[in-house]
Amino acid sequence: xxxxxxxxxxxxxxxxxxxxxLGLCLxxxxxxxxxxxxxxxxxxxxxxxxxxxPLETEKNVAGVAALAxxxxxxxxxxxxxxxxxxxxxxxxxxxxxxxxxxxxAAGAVFGINELLGKPFSKHELVNFAMKGEVVASGSxxxxxVAPCLLGGFTLVRGYNPLDVIRIDAPSxxxxxxxHPNIEVKTSDARAVLHPMIPLKDxxxxxxxxxxxxxxxxxxxxxxxxxxxxDVLIEPLRKHLIPNFDQVKNTALQNGALGSGISGAxxxxxxxxxxxxxxxxxxxxxSESYQNTGIEFDIHISKxxxxxxxxx
Amino acid sequence: xxxxxxxxxxxxxxxxxxxxxLGLCLxxxxxxxxxxxxxxxxxxxxxxxxxxxPLETEKNVAGVAALAxxxxxxxxxxxxxxxxxxxxxxxxxxxxxxxxxxxxAAGAVFGINELLGKPFSKHELVNFAMKGEVVASGSxxxxxVAPCLLGGFTLVRGYNPLDVIRIDAPSxxxxxxxHPNIEVKTSDARAVLHPMIPLKDxxxxxxxxxxxxxxxxxxxxxxxxxxxxDVLIEPLRKHLIPNFDQVKNTALQNGALGSGISGAxxxxxxxxxxxxxxxxxxxxxSESYQNTGIEFDIHISKxxxxxxxxx
Numbered sequence: 001x002x003x004x005x006x007x008x009x010x011x012x013x014x015x016x017x018x019x020x021x022l023g024l025c026l027x028x029x030x031x032x033x034x035x036x037x038x039x040x041x042x043x044x045x046x047x048x049x050x051x052x053x054p055l056e057t058e059k060n061v062a063g064v065a066a067l068a069x070x071x072x073x074x075x076x077x078x079x080x081x082x083x084x085x086x087x088x089x090x091x092x093x094x095x096x097x098x099x100x101x102x103x104x105a106a107g108a109v110f111g112i113n114e115l116l117g118k119p120f121s122k123h124e125l126v127n128f129a130m131k132g133e134v135v136a137s138g139s140x141x142x143x144x145v146a147p148c149l150l151g152g153f154t155l156v157r158g159y160n161p162l163d164v165i166r167i168d169a170p171s172x173x174x175x176x177x178x179h180p181n182i183e184v185k186t187s188d189a190r191a192v193l194h195p196m197i198p199l200k201d202x203x204x205x206x207x208x209x210x211x212x213x214x215x216x217x218x219x220x221x222x223x224x225x226x227x228x229x230d231v232l233i234e235p236l237r238k239h240l241i242p243n244f245d246q247v248k249n250t251a252l253q254n255g256a257l258g259s260g261i262s263g264a265x266x267x268x269x270x271x272x273x274x275x276x277x278x279x280x281x282x283x284x285x286s287e288s289y290q291n292t293g294i295e296f297d298i299h300i301s302k303x304x305x306x307x308x309x310x311x
Numbered sequence: 312x313x314x315x316x317x318x319x320x321x322x323x324x325x326x327x328x329x330x331x332x333l334g335l336c337l338x339x340x341x342x343x344x345x346x347x348x349x350x351x352x353x354x355x356x357x358x359x360x361x362x363x364x365p366l367e368t369e370k371n372v373a374g375v376a377a378l379a380x381x382x383x384x385x386x387x388x389x390x391x392x393x394x395x396x397x398x399x400x401x402x403x404x405x406x407x408x409x410x411x412x413x414x415x416a417a418g419a420v421f422g423i424n425e426l427l428g429k430p431f432s433k434h435e436l437v438n439f440a441m442k443g444e445v446v447a448s449g450s451x452x453x454x455x456v457a458p459c460l461l462g463g464f465t466l467v468r469g470y471n472p473l474d475v476i477r478i479d480a481p482s483x484x485x486x487x488x489x490h491p492n493i494e495v496k497t498s499d500a501r502a503v504l505h506p507m508i509p510l511k512d513x514x515x516x517x518x519x520x521x522x523x524x525x526x527x528x529x530x531x532x533x534x535x536x537x538x539x540x541d542v543l544i545e546p547l548r549k550h551l552i553p554n555f556d557q558v559k560n561t562a563l564q565n566g567a568l569g570s571g572i573s574g575a576x577x578x579x580x581x582x583x584x585x586x587x588x589x590x591x592x593x594x595x596x597s598e599s600y601q602n603t604g605i606e607f608d609i610h611i612s613k614x615x616x617x618x619x620x621x622x
Contacts, residue, residue, distance in 0.1 A: 021518045157522035165525045202513040207332045210524050211468035214476045217528035
């Protein structure tokens with residue numbers, strides 16, 4: 001196999017109570033990438049459509065993630081006799097808060113791993129994809145690349161060493177994502193956070209995270225709903241997203257289990273039980289956002305069990 | 312049924328990453344209580360053995376919990392035509408950190424509920440037992456009374472309203488508890504805590520709590536072990552317990568999955584996979600603690616699936 005075409009899905013990170021540790025994988029929304037073996041060694045980004053992103057390997061999320069992978073192999077003493085060319089066809093808008101950079105990072109390492117005969121598991125690939133995230137956000141984090149690669153829900157237990165737990169999504173769970181076409185810079189979203197938080201809020205948040213994990217393992221949609229709360233981050237970040245409270249409340253009033261900020265925003269997500277409720281919630285969220293005059297996209301998606309895959 | 316004898320087990324709360332929200336139920340270690348219907352209305356504590364505790368109903372944990380239950384029934388308009396007499400035979404030492412007060416509170420409400428023909432579920436009884444905890448610690452908390460009543464592991468997702476999730480323990484899981492015969496006042500254990508904590512530590516703790524819950528649902532002992540970490544509370548409280556680090560490290564070196572402070576201390580617990588390792592760990596912890604010259608008790612226990620029960 002000398003060439004591969006892959007689909008790298010969008011993801012929702014944080015999910016209210018799982019700041020920096022939890023994520024889920026979406027279906028239907030994602031980038032496509034084509035990765036080819038090339039005679040010239042190294043990594044070359046040959047084409048990018050759908051976004052204005054740098055072609056220089058070291059400045060591109062996919063390039064940096066790919067380099068992390070091939071440099072690791074070289075470090076282990078296994079010479080790769082060829083290089084790789086990467087085409088990126090972005091469908092996920094940059095800065096939308098549904099893992100645009102992560103999709104590129106995940107796709108690059110997934111595709112190269114396939115062309116090399118799968119020396120690494122998907123879990124192992126998360127380590128390399130994380131390196132790409134540094135280009136986009138300044139830090140190695142796995143809360144989008146892990147669900148993008150692995151599908152389902154993922155919990156990042158810790159980083160030393162990286163410990164990612166994949167959790168199957170309950171079969172009737174749907175995500176609705178409303179993406180307002182405004183920019184919330186990750187740096188701004190980080191700047192509003194407080195480095196110190198009340199212990200009592202941490203206890204509340206931890207209880208909800210535990211409840212959410214328990215709800216996922218027991219397919220308890222009510223428990224999932226009761227747990228989808230965020231007392232730490234949402235109160236600080238929601239002001240960056242016009243009409244956030246209104247859209248969230250609309251989602252809940254129309255039957256969503258929970259609703260919150262996707263990643264660092266500006267996308268607003270809702271989780272729902274069943275397609276019918278998801279469609280009703282999506283319609284209500286759309287109607288609610290039309291009042292703002294801000295352009296937006298809306299997606300309805302089951303939870304994607306597969307993650308990044310060959311197409 | 313006019314009289315009932317019950318067993319109310321000891322419990323371990325906090326469990327490293329689950330401060331104020333997580334607990335488990337022990338086997339073999341627990342108080343006994345005898346509860347009788349009496350002609351005189353109200354709650355009367357008639358006898359306490361094994362501890363120097365107040366007989367006045369309003370000053371006694373069991374009494375206050377029992378009053379909470381019968382007052383609720385009266386509030387709902389159902390007259391109880393008799394009262395209850397409570398005998399408490401303490402086996403769990405007060406201030407040991409394994410839920411001594413909780414056992415009394417749980418036992419009282421469990422026993423009265425049985426004599427009344429079970430108007431409440433065990434989950435509902437947690438609400439009343441919590442009221443007793445106020446006498447002992449100044450606050451309503453459920454992290455010991457919930458596992459004491461329900462058995463297994465319990466997660467307190469939140470309090471408004473009380474939301475307790477019971478989780479089965481993996482079948483080969485054993486707890487070892489070393490109780491140094493010293494007093495750590497709950498007020499002192501609370502005083503060393505900081506009301507504000509670093510956000511990054513909260514994220515680490517939440518990741519571990521998520522990992523522990525996932526490990527319990529999947530019987531993944533290694534994951535349970537990796538998750539039994541406490542970056543928030545143990546570093547502040549361990550100084551209150553002589554030789555804590557030494558005992559903990561001994562437990563881990565001898566194969567324990569994890570080890571930490573039971574409740575607010577001074578008891579030190581270890582969780583182990585299988586009886587053989589638990590016995591080895593208990594022996595090593597005992598040998599380690601003999602150097603201190605402090606008297607101690609040590610217990611080995613499976614996780615109790617039943618909680619408070621009739622005997």
